[in-house]
Amino acid sequence: MRRIRADLVISNCNQIITLAGKCPRRGKEMRELGIVEKGWIAVKGEKIVFVGGEKEFREEVEVHCKTKWIDCEGKVCLPGLVDSHNHLPFAGERVDEFKMKLEGASYMEIAERGGGIKKTVGMTSEISKEDLKKITLQRIKKMISQGTTTSEAKSGYGFFLETEVKQLEAVKEISPISPITLIPTFLAHDIPSEYSGKREEYIKYLENEVLPEIKKRKLARFFDIFCEKGVFDLEESRRLIKKAKELGFEIKMHADEFTSLGGAELAIENGARSCDHLLEISKDGIKALGRSNTCAVLMPSVPFFLKTKKYAPAREILEANGIVALGTDLNPGSSMNYSMLFTLQLAVFEMGLLPEEAITAGTINSAYALGEEWDRGSIEKGKKADLLILDIPSYIYIFYELGTNPIEKVIKEGKIMEV
Structure with a gap:
């Protein structure tokens, strides 16, 4: 199997909040976040090319000398808001x-x-x-x-x-x-x-x-x-x-x-x-x-x-x-x-x-x-890589720890932004 070549890798995420699957979400579906624990993400150009565990990442993704890495250990990756x-x-x-x-x-x-x-x-x-x-x-x-x-x-x-x-x-x-x-x-x-x-x-x-x-x-x-x-x-x-x-x-x-x-x-x-x-x-x-x-x-x-x-x-x-x-x-x-x-x-x-x-x-x-659900709003293969890295161990801390900004990095269409 030919491996996917990645320009950006986000590794060891405590939680990836993918929201993959059905869109739009109604009723009890809105409680289903599609969490991947200890997850990895690979990005090529503007788009996400892999979301999953480390084993599958090693099998499916190829890195090169210019691949950028973000270690997300103990942190949460969330779709861009x-x-x-x-x-x-x-x-x-x-x-x-x-x-x-x-x-x-x-x-x-x-x-x-x-x-x-x-x-x-x-x-x-x-x-x-x-x-x-x-x-x-x-x-x-x-x-x-x-x-x-x-x-x-x-x-x-x-x-x-x-x-x-x-x-x-x-x-x-x-x-x-x-x-x-x-x-x-x-x-x-x-x-x-x-x-x-x-x-x-x-x-x-x-x-x-x-x-x-x-x-x-x-x-x-x-x-x-x-x-x-x-x-x-x-x-x-x-x-x-x-x-x-x-x-x-x-x-x-x-x-x-x-x-x-x-x-x-x-x-x-x-x-x-x-x-x-x-x-x-x-x-x-x-x-x-x-x-x-x-x-x-x-x-x-x-x-x-x-x-x-x-x-x-x-x-x-x-x-x-x-x-x-x-x-x-x-x-x-x-x-x-x-x-x-x-x-x-x-x-x-x-x-x-x-x-x-x-x-x-x-x-x-x-x-x-906004009619953008096919490109944005979730972390799925094929979508634009609009991602947030939050320095919290679980998404619940967004609501538990008030008065702080947990956002450590913003990635917009595969580019790491200065914020």
Whole structure:
């Protein structure tokens, strides 16, 4: 038998959390991590070519003088984490608002003082594309240090074509040098004040100008819409989703975050890859998720950051056989969170997921939520070598030892990264 030639070998892993096999995972399947103890991994180029025990490794894998070795004795190897909901390319911060919130200011009080989403829209409109690219790359460095190797990157802080294009072009232009894989999404985020009282005109503007131009320039894979009371209602959302699908976009949705409008059902009706947030999802919506292939992307750092104490009903969705994934929802107003590790921990302590379920939700199921499950999210032969080496003896320490970062090394598509 001809042996496989390896460029990188990871040896003696106390645990390899492979998550090999079925994808996406539902119900009790989410507790099955596919652990290989005392395992070895071989990588050739960007891809994994071997996962298994030392005996099989010696028989099947060939090393050469330039093969790199990582001794993982007493440590854990985990798939790179996947952030399936992230508003990455925005300008500025809103730390002043954060302080006001902590002091008791309401959303309306902050808005009356010039804050809120429109402040970020203004800063993002004013910044140059080159400066936006620099800021985005700085954020990406923080994300990879916390184990994220693949992330969504939403626009939505432009409202108008010029700034939406600037956001998405920034993502496209940094992608070749980004240390993480970026999946671009065009988000219809809100109705701008310039169209107050002229909602129909803005819907037509999105239909006839913005969506076609973004598709023509090949700037986004997904279309997302904020379906919510006071933003885009169900019929407006349905109409824009229909247009996006006609143009060839895949669909994601912000749904049922503040009010139970039936956003989850609309997402399922349209074959959306995911519906996100879901703090106010109805019982019927939960049942519908369990019968569908639409993924529930949950972001526990949002209610944590906002101190609302109400979290999405993760356990109910799981028990209904729904697909659950996780994201940071990185944004300047409601979740300035770069860390998928922290997100996994919050999912356990605040949403009631088991550690195994949280890991599954933040890896293979999040890869599914971004349409990347064939390449990423698990440690399997033929997949991209996106791997984390954690200086802990068992995966359970991710949740047991808080306030530390156990990530010792990040490997992205076979390359050992500096973090």
